[in-house]
Amino acid sequence: MTATTLANSGAGEIFQILRDGQARTKAELAAMTGLARSTVALRIDALVASGLLHPAGEAVSTGGRPPARIAFNTEAGVVLALDLGATHGTAAVADLSGRILDARTRAIDIADGPERVLDSILTDGAELLADLITPQRPLLGVGVGVPGPVEHSTGRPTNPPIMPGWDRFDVPSYVQRTHAVPVLVDNDVNILALGEHALRWSDVDDLLFVKVSTGIGAGIIAGGQLQRGAQGSAGDMGHVHVPYRQDSGRDPADDRDLEALASGPAIAAVLRDQGYDTHRSADVIELVRAGDQAAITATRQAGRDVGEVLATMVNMLNPSTIVIGGSIARAGEHLLAGVREVVYRRSIPLATQHLAIVQSQGGERAAVFGAAIMVANEILSPARVDAYVAAHADR
Amino acid sequence: MTATTLANSGAGEIFQILRDGQARTKAELAAMTGLARSTVALRIDALVASGLLHPAGEAVSTGGRPPARIAFNTEAGVVLALDLGATHGTAAVADLSGRILDARTRAIDIADGPERVLDSILTDGAELLADLITPQRPLLGVGVGVPGPVEHSTGRPTNPPIMPGWDRFDVPSYVQRTHAVPVLVDNDVNILALGEHALRWSDVDDLLFVKVSTGIGAGIIAGGQLQRGAQGSAGDMGHVHVPYRQDSGRDPADDRDLEALASGPAIAAVLRDQGYDTHRSADVIELVRAGDQAAITATRQAGRDVGEVLATMVNMLNPSTIVIGGSIARAGEHLLAGVREVVYRRSIPLATQHLAIVQSQGGERAAVFGAAIMVANEILSPARVDAYVAAHADR
Numbered sequence: 001m002t003a004t005t006l007a008n009s010g011a012g013e014i015f016q017i018l019r020d021g022q023a024r025t026k027a028e029l030a031a032m033t034g035l036a037r038s039t040v041a042l043r044i045d046a047l048v049a050s051g052l053l054h055p056a057g058e059a060v061s062t063g064g065r066p067p068a069r070i071a072f073n074t075e076a077g078v079v080l081a082l083d084l085g086a087t088h089g090t091a092a093v094a095d096l097s098g099r100i101l102d103a104r105t106r107a108i109d110i111a112d113g114p115e116r117v118l119d120s121i122l123t124d125g126a127e128l129l130a131d132l133i134t135p136q137r138p139l140l141g142v143g144v145g146v147p148g149p150v151e152h153s154t155g156r157p158t159n160p161p162i163m164p165g166w167d168r169f170d171v172p173s174y175v176q177r178t179h180a181v182p183v184l185v186d187n188d189v190n191i192l193a194l195g196e197h198a199l200r201w202s203d204v205d206d207l208l209f210v211k212v213s214t215g216i217g218a219g220i221i222a223g224g225q226l227q228r229g230a231q232g233s234a235g236d237m238g239h240v241h242v243p244y245r246q247d248s249g250r251d252p253a254d255d256r257d258l259e260a261l262a263s264g265p266a267i268a269a270v271l272r273d274q275g276y277d278t279h280r281s282a283d284v285i286e287l288v289r290a291g292d293q294a295a296i297t298a299t300r301q302a303g304r305d306v307g308e309v310l311a312t313m314v315n316m317l318n319p320s321t322i323v324i325g326g327s328i329a330r331a332g333e334h335l336l337a338g339v340r341e342v343v344y345r346r347s348i349p350l351a352t353q354h355l356a357i358v359q360s361q362g363g364e365r366a367a368v369f370g371a372a373i374m375v376a377n378e379i380l381s382p383a384r385v386d387a388y389v390a391a392h393a394d395r
Numbered sequence: 396m397t398a399t400t401l402a403n404s405g406a407g408e409i410f411q412i413l414r415d416g417q418a419r420t421k422a423e424l425a426a427m428t429g430l431a432r433s434t435v436a437l438r439i440d441a442l443v444a445s446g447l448l449h450p451a452g453e454a455v456s457t458g459g460r461p462p463a464r465i466a467f468n469t470e471a472g473v474v475l476a477l478d479l480g481a482t483h484g485t486a487a488v489a490d491l492s493g494r495i496l497d498a499r500t501r502a503i504d505i506a507d508g509p510e511r512v513l514d515s516i517l518t519d520g521a522e523l524l525a526d527l528i529t530p531q532r533p534l535l536g537v538g539v540g541v542p543g544p545v546e547h548s549t550g551r552p553t554n555p556p557i558m559p560g561w562d563r564f565d566v567p568s569y570v571q572r573t574h575a576v577p578v579l580v581d582n583d584v585n586i587l588a589l590g591e592h593a594l595r596w597s598d599v600d601d602l603l604f605v606k607v608s609t610g611i612g613a614g615i616i617a618g619g620q621l622q623r624g625a626q627g628s629a630g631d632m633g634h635v636h637v638p639y640r641q642d643s644g645r646d647p648a649d650d651r652d653l654e655a656l657a658s659g660p661a662i663a664a665v666l667r668d669q670g671y672d673t674h675r676s677a678d679v680i681e682l683v684r685a686g687d688q689a690a691i692t693a694t695r696q697a698g699r700d701v702g703e704v705l706a707t708m709v710n711m712l713n714p715s716t717i718v719i720g721g722s723i724a725r726a727g728e729h730l731l732a733g734v735r736e737v738v739y740r741r742s743i744p745l746a747t748q749h750l751a752i753v754q755s756q757g758g759e760r761a762a763v764f765g766a767a768i769m770v771a772n773e774i775l776s777p778a779r780v781d782a783y784v785a786a787h788a789d790r
Contacts (some may be wrong), residue, residue, distance in 0.1 A: 035405070084466060119537075169629065206622075220711065222618070223617070223620050227601075228713070231713055231714050231748070232713070234601075234711060234713040236713075236745075238704075239743045241707070243703070310634075315631045315634055318623070318625050346636050346656075351628045353626070
């Protein structure tokens with residue numbers, strides 16, 4: 001009993017060191033933690049028995065038998081990542097490092113409600129899993145991204161404007177009817193922020209990710225952690241009020257939420273007032289890509305409006321990096337040019353001196369990658385790993 | 396060597412459990428950590444030898460000799476807390492829980508520059524310490540608050556507007572010429588936020604503290620941690636740009652930084668335009684307390700301007716509590732009424748549903764308490780405690 005307790009408790013902590021993918025010997029881990037070699041050996045053996053660590057070749061011998069090295073076995077299990085948008089849903093299976101093993105995207109209508117949408121995407125997921133899971137590589141968790149606000153602690157969408165029928169729906173319980181594993185749910189912008197951060201900016205502790213497309217939202221990483229706030233509604237940038245500015249060139253009556261000023265549909269409405277037949281983000285993007293001057297001007301103005309809110313966030317949170325994503329940002333440099341213009345003029349020099357404002361590089365898979373990272377971080381946390389190791393020791 | 400390493404490493408982690416002030420037996424700590432009793436016993440013995448823990452009576456026996464309980468010895472050392480304002484400086488000595496043992500306030504002029512100001516406040520500190528430190532209760536750290544932006548990682552003020560001569564001055568090195576202990580420096584609003592949070596809201600993970608007096612600044616606690624940002628300039632609310640709003644009743648030309656609209660001197664200027672002889676925060680406070688209607692109206696409008704910026708922060712960070720402090724807030728409910736009016740109207744319902752906007756209760760000692768907490772958190776961190784225990788084991 002004592003030996004088992006000692007091996008289990010603290011196993012999760014040692015495991016965190018190895019999540020960087022580096023292979024190490026027991027002696028190296030003892031030196032890094034200051035723990036006795038016997039303690040390290042007990043914990044490592046328990047982690048190897050659970051499958052989360054595996055032998056990874058031998059270190060160079062300093063005389064005598066070369067010591068064995070062990071490493072994180074990213075193939076010890078898989079996670080299912082589900083990314084739901086308004087019109088498309090992607091199911092992906094990833095290993096424990098978040099690497100996507102296979103993925104499938106289908107057309108959905110989020111307004112069909114949670115049961116129909118989840119049933120269809122879980123069917124895709126089940127088909128992918130059938131080819132990828134084995135007794136040695138079980139499903140360990142499910143991460144879900146949805147296009148609306150979520151109470152992260154319960155996984156329930158909360159008054160999601162474009163998701164009729166989803167309000168307060170218990171997504172984790174519904175998914176757990178099929179998969180009895182931890183299920184985490186968050187809004188699409190937070191999972192994009194997690195994906196972008198893990199892919200490109202893992203050394204950055206203070207980062208704002210902003211998505212500008214049909215809606216506008218932000219994912220806030222401060223002190224190295226995604227900040228969800230008290231009710232999980234942090235990052236609701238679309239409903240930030242942007243007052244009229246004298247130098248904006250806008251009408252004084254344009255005293256509105258950011259989303260009503262700078263989203264894809266809002267830019268389309270500005271162009272419609274000028275006689276264009278524009279209704280959706282895609283119409284705007286097409287015009288911008290074709291070099292239409294009115295569309296470029298309206299997109300740049302949208303960037304200035306986004307910049308107005310970000311200038312406040314730069315003074316208040318002092319991030320080192322702002323990443324702008326979403327379909328409007330991907331249409332070219334015009335949105336970013338507007339953002340930069342206002343942020344560098346409005347924010348204090350100390351906060352902008354080393355500030356990078358860049359376009360998202362995450363690509364199409366960033367969302368499912370983020371959903372996979374979200375759930376992997378949970379199931380590989382020290383407490384969960386301790387419990388997993390204990391469950392395997394009892395067998 | 397092995398036993399010492401085992402006892403030391405992890406001692407800092409066990410110590411964190413006891414920082415809540417509760418006395419516990421070794422058996423209770425073994426159960427809480429899942430560690431073997433022998434491991435717990437080694438670590439506890441090392442912590443007791445270092446003085447950081449001490450016996451705290453006996454638990455109720457369950458048969459046989461009653462087990463000894465041990466607790467955090469908050470008297471194992473003291474910290475020196477220095478709070479520098481524009482015109483006053485306070486030196487205080489606190490125990491390791493932040494409890495103030497003695498304090499002294501003197502008039503200073505921060506513009507006299509770092510050497511003169513620090514010399515005088517350190518003289519006060521030395522006189523307080525002379526009566527309070529003993530070989531069993533040494534000085535373990537110094538926390539300093541200054542009225543301007545600070546690069547927290549180096550302890551150097553950065554372009555502080557009201558602190559001529561202090562720019563890039565190495566405060567920690569200067570203090571360490573007298574006291575060879577860790578020295579942490581931060582701006583006055585961050586230490587107030589830490590003090591207020593520790594005193595009243597330690598169970599709240601997401602809190603904004605706002606100080607409205609001669610200047611305006613914020614301390615941001617998100618995910619339980621004070622967020623300083625990439626360069627340490629987070630919370631610079633005074634330089635957030637507040638654009639003209641149609642419904643504000645202000646002149647469209649009032650397109651300015653928050654500090655130029657809503658600080659004590661800004662309110663004084665508004666009243667001056669109406670014929671009053673007001674120049675400083677104190678003049679405004681006197682009028683408000685006397686029930687002057689123009690002063691009350693101007694203070695309420697200042698609250699609305701502060702609320703305009705806070706509404707954005709509420710949508711973006713979703714705090715559960717906003718605490719408003721500083722001399723203008725203490726003049727009555729008028730500033731808060733203006734803040735509440737705008738925040739509850741502008742922010743999304745999900746974020747304001749459970750949001751409390753309250754007046755600071757920290758009182759005069761909150762700043763030195765915060766400076767003491769800041770440095771105590773550092774010197775009692777797991778790594779520092781491990782090092783401290785190791786140094787005592789070598790003696």
